[in-house]
Amino acid sequence: MSDTLILWIDAALTLMILSFLYRDNAFYKFAEHLFVGVSAAYWMVVGFWDHLVPNLLGKLFPSLMSGVVPVANGQAAEWHYLIPAVFGLLLLTRLVDRWAWLSRWSLAFIVGGSAGFNLPRFLDSDFITQVQSTMVPLLVFDTGGALLVGASLSHLVLVAGVICGLVYFFFSLEHDGITGKVSRLGIYVLMVTFGAAFGYTVMARISLLIGRMDSLGNWLSSMGL
Amino acid sequence: MNRICLLSMVLLVGLWGLFPDATAGQNATAATSWFDTNRLNTFVLVIVLTGVILWFVAAASSGKTFFIRKIAGLETVEEAVGRATEMGKPILYVPGLNDMDDVQTIASMNLLGHLAKIIANYESTLYVPVRRSLVMSAARETVHQSYLSAGRPDAYQEDSIYYVSDEQFAYTASVDGIILREKPAACFYLGSFYAESLILAETGNSVGAMQIAGTAKPPQLPFFVAACDYTLLGEELFAASAYLSKEPRMLGSLKGQDVGKAVAIVFILIGCALKTLEAATGNEAVSRFSEYALWLFK
Amino acid sequence: MRFPEALKRLDRRIIFLLIAASVALPLVWKPQFDDHATPIVQAIYDRMESLPAGSRILLALDYGPSTAPELDPMAVALVRHGIRKGHRIALFTLWPDGLGQINKITDDTIRAEFPDKRYGADYVNLGYKAGGGGAINTMMVNLKTMIPADALGALLDSLPMMAETRSLSDFSVIVSLTAGDPGLKEWIQFAGDIGGIPVMGGGTAVVAPELYPYYPQQMVGIMGGLKGASEYESALMLGYPDTERLEMAATVRMGPQVVSHVVIVLLVILGNIGYLLERKKSIRR
Amino acid sequence: MRRNIPLIITFITGMVLILGYFVTRGPLHTLYESFSDYFAIITVFAFILGGGNLIKVHLRRIANRAKDWRYSMVTMVGFTVTLIVGMFKIGAPGGWGAAVVEPESWLQFIFDGIFTPLAATMFALLAFFVASASYRAFRARTKEATILLVAACIILLGRTPIGGWLTGWLPPELSFLDLPNLANWIMAWPNTAGQRAIMIGIALGVVATSLRIIFGIERNYLGRDE
Numbered sequence A: 001m002s003d004t005l006i007l008w009i010d011a012a013l014t015l016m017i018l019s020f021l022y023r024d025n026a027f028y029k030f031a032e033h034l035f036v037g038v039s040a041a042y043w044m045v046v047g048f049w050d051h052l053v054p055n056l057l058g059k060l061f062p063s064l065m066s067g068v069v070p071v072a073n074g075q076a077a078e079w080h081y082l083i084p085a086v087f088g089l090l091l092l093t094r095l096v097d098r099w100a101w102l103s104r105w106s107l108a109f110i111v112g113g114s115a116g117f118n119l120p121r122f123l124d125s126d127f128i129t130q131v132q133s134t135m136v137p138l139l140v141f142d143t144g145g146a147l148l149v150g151a152s153l154s155h156l157v158l159v160a161g162v163i164c165g166l167v168y169f170f171f172s173l174e175h176d177g178i179t180g181k182v183s184r185l186g187i188y189v190l191m192v193t194f195g196a197a198f199g200y201t202v203m204a205r206i207s208l209l210i211g212r213m214d215s216l217g218n219w220l221s222s223m224g225l
Numbered sequence B: 001m002n003r004i005c006l007l008s009m010v011l012l013v014g015l016w017g018l019f020p021d022a023t024a025g026q027n028a029t030a031a032t033s034w035f036d037t038n039r040l041n042t043f044v045l046v047i048v049l050t051g052v053i054l055w056f057v058a059a060a061s062s063g064k065t066f067f068i069r070k071i072a073g074l075e076t077v078e079e080a081v082g083r084a085t086e087m088g089k090p091i092l093y094v095p096g097l098n099d100m101d102d103v104q105t106i107a108s109m110n111l112l113g114h115l116a117k118i119i120a121n122y123e124s125t126l127y128v129p130v131r132r133s134l135v136m137s138a139a140r141e142t143v144h145q146s147y148l149s150a151g152r153p154d155a156y157q158e159d160s161i162y163y164v165s166d167e168q169f170a171y172t173a174s175v176d177g178i179i180l181r182e183k184p185a186a187c188f189y190l191g192s193f194y195a196e197s198l199i200l201a202e203t204g205n206s207v208g209a210m211q212i213a214g215t216a217k218p219p220q221l222p223f224f225v226a227a228c229d230y231t232l233l234g235e236e237l238f239a240a241s242a243y244l245s246k247e248p249r250m251l252g253s254l255k256g257q258d259v260g261k262a263v264a265i266v267f268i269l270i271g272c273a274l275k276t277l278e279a280a281t282g283n284e285a286v287s288r289f290s291e292y293a294l295w296l297f298k
Numbered sequence C: 001m002r003f004p005e006a007l008k009r010l011d012r013r014i015i016f017l018l019i020a021a022s023v024a025l026p027l028v029w030k031p032q033f034d035d036h037a038t039p040i041v042q043a044i045y046d047r048m049e050s051l052p053a054g055s056r057i058l059l060a061l062d063y064g065p066s067t068a069p070e071l072d073p074m075a076v077a078l079v080r081h082g083i084r085k086g087h088r089i090a091l092f093t094l095w096p097d098g099l100g101q102i103n104k105i106t107d108d109t110i111r112a113e114f115p116d117k118r119y120g121a122d123y124v125n126l127g128y129k130a131g132g133g134g135a136i137n138t139m140m141v142n143l144k145t146m147i148p149a150d151a152l153g154a155l156l157d158s159l160p161m162m163a164e165t166r167s168l169s170d171f172s173v174i175v176s177l178t179a180g181d182p183g184l185k186e187w188i189q190f191a192g193d194i195g196g197i198p199v200m201g202g203g204t205a206v207v208a209p210e211l212y213p214y215y216p217q218q219m220v221g222i223m224g225g226l227k228g229a230s231e232y233e234s235a236l237m238l239g240y241p242d243t244e245r246l247e248m249a250a251t252v253r254m255g256p257q258v259v260s261h262v263v264i265v266l267l268v269i270l271g272n273i274g275y276l277l278e279r280k281k282s283i284r285r
Numbered sequence D: 001m002r003r004n005i006p007l008i009i010t011f012i013t014g015m016v017l018i019l020g021y022f023v024t025r026g027p028l029h030t031l032y033e034s035f036s037d038y039f040a041i042i043t044v045f046a047f048i049l050g051g052g053n054l055i056k057v058h059l060r061r062i063a064n065r066a067k068d069w070r071y072s073m074v075t076m077v078g079f080t081v082t083l084i085v086g087m088f089k090i091g092a093p094g095g096w097g098a099a100v101v102e103p104e105s106w107l108q109f110i111f112d113g114i115f116t117p118l119a120a121t122m123f124a125l126l127a128f129f130v131a132s133a134s135y136r137a138f139r140a141r142t143k144e145a146t147i148l149l150v151a152a153c154i155i156l157l158g159r160t161p162i163g164g165w166l167t168g169w170l171p172p173e174l175s176f177l178d179l180p181n182l183a184n185w186i187m188a189w190p191n192t193a194g195q196r197a198i199m200i201g202i203a204l205g206v207v208a209t210s211l212r213i214i215f216g217i218e219r220n221y222l223g224r225d226e
Helices: A002-019 A026-060 A079-095 A095-135 A149-168 A178-220 B002-018 B039-063 B071-089 B101-120 B131-150 B167-181 B196-208 B218-227 B237-246 B248-279 B284-293 C004-007 C012-027 C039-050 C067-084 C098-113 C133-141 C184-195 C208-214 C226-239 C241-245 C249-284 D004-022 D028-065 D069-087 D104-137 D144-158 D162-166 D174-175 D177-190 D189-216
Strands: B091-094 B126-130 B161-163 B186-189 B209-213 B230-233 C054-061 C088-091 C123-128 C173-178 C200-201 C222-224
Touching: A002 A026, A002 D104, A026 B248, A026 C123, A026 D028, A026 D069, A026 D177, A079 A095, A079 B131, A079 D028, A095 B039, A095 B248, A095 C133, A095 C208, A095 D004, A095 D028, A095 D189, A149 A178, A149 B248, A149 C054, A149 D069, A149 D104, A149 D189, A178 C012, A178 C067, A178 C208, A178 C226, A178 C249, A178 D104, A178 D144, A178 D189, B039 B248, B039 D189, B071 B091, B071 B101, B071 B186, B071 B196, B071 B230, B071 B237, B071 D174, B091 B101, B091 B161, B091 B167, B101 B126, B101 B131, B101 B186, B101 B237, B101 D177, B126 B131, B126 B167, B126 C039, B126 C249, B131 B161, B131 C098, B167 B196, B186 C098, B196 B218, B196 D104, B209 B218, B209 B237, B209 C226, B218 B230, B218 D144, B218 D189, B230 B237, B230 C088, B237 B248, B237 C184, B248 B284, B284 D162, C012 C249, C039 C173, C039 C200, C039 C222, C054 C098, C067 C088, C067 C098, C067 C173, C067 C226, C067 C249, C067 D104, C067 D174, C098 D104, C133 C184, C173 C184, C173 D189, C200 C226, C200 D104, C208 C222, C208 C226, C208 C249, C208 D177, C222 C226, C226 C241, C226 C249, C249 D144, C249 D162, D004 D028, D004 D144, D004 D174, D004 D189, D028 D069, D069 D104, D104 D162, D144 D162, D144 D177, D177 D189
Parallel strands: B091 B126, B091 B186, B126 B161, B186 B209, B209 B230, C054 C088, C054 C173, C088 C123, C173 C200, C200 C222
Antiparallel strands: none
16 A cells, blocks of 8 residues: 555655746646755754664763663763764754854864865875876787787877866966967867766766656556556 | 864764763664774775865965866957957856855855956946845945955946845846846856856857856756857856966865875776776686775775 | 768757667667676676675765666665675665665665565665765764764664674675765775775765775775666676576666667667768868 | 854964875874864865755745745745755664665655755756757857857767768768767867866865965955954
8 A cells, every 4th residue: 555655755846846947837846845944853863873873862861862762771871972972062053143143163073074084085086196096108019029009099098188187177277388288188088078078977867867757657557557 | 163063073973971871772682883894995995085184275275275177168258358448348247046045156256256356457347236135235345345456446347236126036127127238248247146147148148258167066057058158158157267266165175175086096096907807807816806996996 | 862861951850859769769679698707897896795794884885866777777686785795784875865875775675685684683774964075074983972873873872783883894895886975985085994994885986986096005995886786786696696586677777778879889889980971081182 | 262263273274284185104204183173074064054054045935925935935845855865864773773765764765855956957957948049149250259169069960860861971081070070070089178277277276276375465355254
């Protein structure tokens, strides 16, 4: 029974959103607003039960929470978890205009935390290792010592592509003369990249539509059509 | 500023003492160094780049000017505004979907200020629908300032900069409606964009508007490039903003990042040369030498 | 010159109908296409194959229902492969809505196709954790600080396959199926590059191209979109012929995918013909 | 006070997480571990804040009878029902001790029946817009746009079996022009090169922004002084 019900609600909501293709209308607005409400509550609930309860409440009030988180059973309270609890609650002061300035403290922790996490990791994974992965031989030989033209060409495209792309994003030099030519090449490489991204994005959107059509098909076939 | 840093350092040392060394017991026997030597090269680069970037920011703040290359899209701005005036049609400016905590939105505000100055002189109407209320207040202030400095405070219309909706597609549908009704002669999409990029660009295209876009969100760039007359690619958005506003923070970091790119280019060239030599000669000495020479990028 | 005029005036709703038909019709008539794995996908298959039976695998479903049509087939294929090889799979997610996806995979694939596999010994649901990179970072240092219990509330120490784990390094490989941020990129930056743990996975076709620079040094392989999933399915059917009788979602959906790609390419070409004709006309004037 | 304390918090958090990255043990490492754990916990409160904001905005709209206020009622009903069902684990077969999203529970029903179709169809709509934009907006206006469109078409055809049909007849010595081969080559080499140039640029941008934030040069995220 519940499966059939899901199938029908699913189909109704899908058609409501698709009706936007004809034009903006009351059905679409209904579905859109329902989505906003349900998703916000869903995220809150999952965040609360899967993270806050075991990782914060269970550690602060083990005996109180042992009914809902067996982990907490018999553990001692870890009071240093008051720090994130206070910061978390301060974040909520944003909802009250008079106290909103206090939420900056928690915001400062989040923003500072992201900056601290990101700096060494982007430098390591997205700068150092990327530069290192681009250091490839421009002449590739097979085990017998014969030159592999195709592979060498591919390596050349990679190295030239990265360098020309970087030159295009270099703002301290005017783009004329040789720099101009190199950056011109860079922009062509970027355009091929964007073309690939374009093709992939189209592919992605179509796949999602196929998924939806598939579930509409299940609904139709459940009615014997 | 310096006082705050100093105070923070003191607090940091205090915290150090507050948190007991949980790992001290387990690792006491293992004579491991407390510093992760595998990450020494990253550490060196962090120090070097930090120094370079902070130096440039400080230099820019103290009034030193730096050269920034011409950004091609910027010259077309004046042409677009002129065209709108000639046709007696309005101009649409979309500052992206993110709030003021996104650097792209801040860059977009600088560009809006520049655009508003030109518009004030040309007497055309400017529409700025926004998705966040904070962005609305920032945009109003920016545009008002520009009209004041252009000597045309009378022409400033506050109501043309307004909040629409926080919901992504509701906002998009509304902007779509504005384009279809008002038929702007020029559309600017500068800032942070998501999936709506192609919907906006297509609608603008269908009314024959001249379109200039710019975003540092790589997945949306293809759609802007394919459907707009001019697109600022990625960092060009920040460069354009720094170029116009001469804002020391942006200018300084841009310069510092350029140094980083130069380092990358030089090392890639050296690395490729050494690797090619190694492949062609099979010489042991070359590979040993390249290990030292490329230590920073090991 | 009435042709370009007509081209220009074409109502967009006609295009909408065209695209709907190009997806719906092939779903009905079900054309079949042979596919084969490209090296970047084959690498994932080979890694799964080469791990000794009983290896612990972390499968992170970092996506929600909005992109499930692209990523669900990958999850199903990976689970089918992993369990057939005798690996032990820990399901996890960095997305709150990924929790529903984990339930779907456990219910529809693991319990339905492998009824003899036991929860806690052969597979486990570690649930959702917030914080993205921050959460991964804590899991690198101390897994049980971040995940003291599984999604059902049972202590990790009470689950045979998780009892001995101390950090992410106790997993033989991390597989992330990603729809964006946080996802595969964070797993590479916060776990793979730091702990030397092999990372691989799949992405929606929107995020996959951005992750290519990590291959092969920082990432074993990646499946890009539905096509990547279909390649993995074909590798699986080649290696395990008994899977051929199962429904392979991505392979079936390649039919509508092919037809709509052709339609879109034709639309781009047609649109540009109209544009070129018009431009020629205005130059002549 | 309102300005300086946040700056100090940012500095300390940022510094601990950067330095902790290079340190394997000792008090700094402990601090690093704890901050990392706290960070994840505080981000959960952001979801709660999101929910709170939603209530605030929509209640105000309803109270003022603003435009479309009836739809705000829809949002509020959807929000409240999901919240109550989830928070009190109503309809969960396992009761209080069960997983929050248990199979057969009411929350899973809401997820399957309401959340999934709405989220999935919102994104599926984009397929239609992409098709319409392909026809009406994507023009080979410049040399750059032409390169982009050609590459996109090669990918679109080459990444599906149709590519093999179209060019499969090519002789072996021209097999590199076979659409699937060409598409794979584009992905592996020029695409990687371009993405890598962008990635290196973004990495440097992240480093610069992080430094400006940690050293208190960038304060926009704190908003204006009241």
